[in-house]
Amino acid sequence: MSDKNPLYGLPEEHQAIREAVRGLCYAKIAPHAAEVDDQARYPQEAHNALVEADFHAPHVPELYGGVGADALATCIVIEEVARACMSSSLIVAGNKLGSMPLLLAGSEDLKHRYLTKLAEGEGFCYALSEPEAGSDAASMKTRAVRDGDSWVLNGVKRWISNAGVGAYYTVLAVTDPDLPLRQRSKGISAFVVEKSDAGVSFGAPERKLGIKGSPTREVYFDNVRIPGDRMIGAEGTGFETAMRTLDHTRVTIAAQAVGVAQGALDYALLYAQERRQFGKPIAEFQGLQFMLADMGMKVEAARQLTYAAAGRSERSEQDLTFFGAAAKCFASDVAMEVTVNAVQVLGGYGYTKDYPLERMMRDAKITQIYEGTNQVQRIVMARQLLSGIQSQL
Template sequence: MEAQDIYEAHRAYLRRFAEAEIKPFSAIVDEEARFPTESIAAIRKLDLPGLAFPAAFGGGDGDLMAQVLAVEEIARVCACTAHLMLTSWVAIMPLVVAGSAELKEHIVPQVAAGRAQASFCLTEPGGGSDVAGIRTVGEPTAGGWRLNGAKRFISNAGVADWYAVLARNATCGFGIFMVHRDDPGISFGRAERKMGMRGSPLADVLFDDCFVPEGRVVGDPTAGYATMMDILTYSRPLIAAHGLGIAQGALDETIAYTSQRMQFGQPLSRFQMIRGMVADMMAEVEAARSLLYRCVAIAGKNDERARAFASMAKLLCTNAAMSITTNAVQLHGGYGYIVDYPVERMMRDAKVTQIWEGTNQIQQLLIAKHAFSPFESQDS
């Protein structure tokens, strides 16, 4: 079977699964602003928590395209469930890439099996885009390290068992530290009340002389910054897929609604202006999807353009999510503003995709840096 056929079969299976096992709970999770217990149990049954990890550690050996398709199809019906799944993947990836064999053996199988969840601790109260300005500090001490500082707007905070924390090394550079929720000195702020993504926990993670054993540092304790930058090149296509899935879900709902809603004796879908808006929405989704899949292909070849394409995919897909969900609400008319229709939730969920994992303005700067780098390197 050709690779394309395998991916399409993977997508079709995931779509059936998401419609049957996840979609029925998405509205109530949003309404009650609670953890999507039923959906997380469902993805565990399908072994999706381990899709991103090597088989040697109990994972599914899924490549980036398989991961993107999983995120896309689940986000199509429930953005919160998709985000919880990908957050654990992203948090553990620095460990998979740069960690010791012992630390991998200790942590990765737990997360791959769905027995534990993980969180990625990067953003701080002083800012999210200025990674180099991080103030959380890890100081060497007998037998390990002591962390002091605060991380803000952390997904899975309080729910996750493991936290991949980027902290300034008091000696030199940055380190990545794997902190367990039961370690002395870690605590959590109040759960944030959010516009959307209400089923995805978000809170501060606080470190007050939090002791981390020596063996829980990921690789070189001075090289964490470079590792995290590489991980962002991996994670941004997943966030792009998250936005794309929301956009596709809103488009699907819009086509169904306008085909059934009657006005002036005929379905809305018979009106030329409606057809034109839906055509533009479809073209926007497919353009975003094409760029995302090209980004994935480039990433798989370790191409030097990978970082710029990850930024382009994140920018285009998440802007599409906001644009298409806004138009979906508009095309539902007054019903689009009512919580009984999923496009209202999708519009609220879409907004944050333009903000997290580097705001879209930061993505524009990174893309422009890539575009002008040949000329600016000559100037220097």
């Protein structure tokens, strides 16, 4: 994006953030990306570097010890980290996802207690999905039963990113199971659960296609007793808070998708100019040029939509639900297409682990699935359009 246009150009401070994160990624994250994927291990080097530079949770307000980055700046951080290593970008994106419910609905005491620890480097996770409650999250079975001034949690959560690494978990649980089916979402509440709470345990890491450096585990709650002041918002408002959270954090998934797509395009461009066939660089063949042009065009379109959605997230505008779903859906579809085509540019070499593109292609796939499949995003967008909630630009 050009900085010459005051309407569409990034402000200087955002450009500076991009340059700083890109430099950090080049020096301390990218060199470990292949090994992290190959060994399916947590990217501790990236974690340490991001915490040291205050990029691990840039969204935390200054009031709670954070740097107070806006939604666009946070997206830029995630985009740049994903450009180097998708697994590492989940450190930043996961921290925002896990802590966003506190920012939206938590008491000041709860915010001070946990966001300050997040700003210091402790990780936050988001526990919504269950074995039988994925897209239909309101069908969750995890229960929280009041016992005096405490709540006792029992149940299991599945597909929890960075589970076992993160210190804190936003957990959604049913607190009123007797509501009619149509009102069941009104009987769900949100809580902060600590990894150290008695009765919390974790399953084995999932064996995944991509993002292998971000551990995905089940989280088990066996009579986990937590104080009542760890409820996020009022009783029965947890599901609403969870959905509002996703409106904001789907934009970060779009940023991940833009980042991995840009990383794949960058590598394909370099390769196409160096690889020679029939006596000249393959970049001189028109068929390949058209492929590269389409890749670049779509990555930039995804970036512009993502940044537009980030602006709406920052302002909590009425049409955020549409823009968050649109950015996530479009950018992730672009990421999948671009990474597949980047592998094609390298031919047989792209299919091997000696080059980063097969990893990027595998990593990109998850952006079409988590935080709501792209089929669900299209349902969300259609409902918003039919209800008239979309800005008229």
